[in-house]
Structure formats: structure tokens, C-alpha cells
């Protein structure tokens with residue numbers, strides 16, 4: 001699901017290809033996870049923005065493009081469970097982040113969204129899970145953010161050491177490949 005404050009910025013169009021039915025789709029190999037439509041109006045943008053939790057509004061309300069990444073949890077043709085649906089959506093989103101970043105855009109991903117509201121507003125069926133929001137735009141210097149968020153935004157977050165999540169043999173046993 002996608003909404004914009006106006007015409008899609010040209011750079012974002014590079015992330016998409018046009019389907020025969022006129023809808024835009026991301027250039028990814030996702031399992032139909034993120035659908036895009038262009039040229040949405042301001043009320044449409046406000047509708048999708050209402051699905052974003054308050055904590056994310058300082059970024060989302062200024063985004064050029066808002067998206068809602070949804071994972072189809074069953075195979076379209078057989079209805080069988082599609083076990084890697086969320087993984088696929090993550091890959092699709094990561095591709096979008098890389099491509100957008102390479103083109104000078106910034107992407108803020110959002111776990112804090114109102115999923116039930118999104119379901120109701122967009123008639124998202126059972127078997128499709130709204131997973132994460134994505135706000136795409138040009139990064140600012142943080143001047144429009146409240147002080148606390150600006151500080152947080154400018155802070156470099158430490159990374160976990162590899163041995164905290166690369167395991168061999170059994171769960172939680174650090175792999176000798178990465179053990180210190």
C-alpha cells in the first residue's frame with residue numbers, strides 16, 4: 001500500500017515497474033508483498049498516516065511517500081501456508097532501502113503502526129499481514145524533530161557482537177567462526 005503527498009518523486013519511480021493494469025509494483029522479487037499506487041491525494045495520504053503510531057509521526061508526516069508492507073501468508077494458487085512470507089517482505093524492503101539510499105533517498109521503517117486499523121481502512125483480507133510501514137523521502141538535518149528524537153536520530157547505535165547471534169551446533173552457542 002502506498003500513499004504520497006502528490007506526484008511520486010521521480011527517484012521513487014525508479015524503484016518501481018508498471019504492471020499491465022497500470023498499478024506500480026516495486027522492483028523486487030517479493031511475494032506480492034508491497035503494492036504501489038501513484039498519484040494519491042492528500043486525504044489518501046492522511047488515511048495511511050492515520051495507521052502510523054504517534055511515535056513515528058515526526059518522520060512519517062513529512063515523508064514524500066508512505067508505504068505499508070504486507071505479507072501474503074498463503075500461496076495464491078493453492079492456499080497452502082507460505083512459510084517465508086515475512087522473510088520475503090523483509091528482502092523486498094531491504095532492496096528498497098538499498099536502492100533508495102543509493103539514489104539519495106532515506107527510508108524510515110516502522111514497526112509501530114496500527115495494524116487493525118490498516119486492515120479495516122484498506123480491507124486487507126485474512127491471510128495477509130500488515131507488517132511494517134516505510135516512510136521514504138529526503139533526509140533532513142533533524143531540525144523538524146523534537147529535541148529528544150533529534151538526539152536519538154543523530155546517535156550512532158552500537159551493533160551487537162556477531163557471537164550474540166551467529167550460532168553453530170545449538171541455539172545460543174556462538175559459532176567458532178565468530179567467537180572471540
Ligand SMILES: Cc1cc2nc3c(=O)[nH]c(=O)nc-3n(C[C@H](O)[C@H](O)[C@H](O)COP(=O)(O)O)c2cc1C
Pocket residue numbers: 055056108109110111112113132156157
Ligand atoms: C523493520 C523495522 C521497523 C522499525 N520500526 C521502527 C519504528 O516503528 N520506530 C522507530 O523509531 N524506529 C524503528 N526502527 C528502527 C529505526 O528505523 C532505526 O533507526 C534504523 O533501523 C537504523 O538503525 P540504526 O540506528 O541501528 O542504524 C525500525 C527498524 C526496522 C528494520
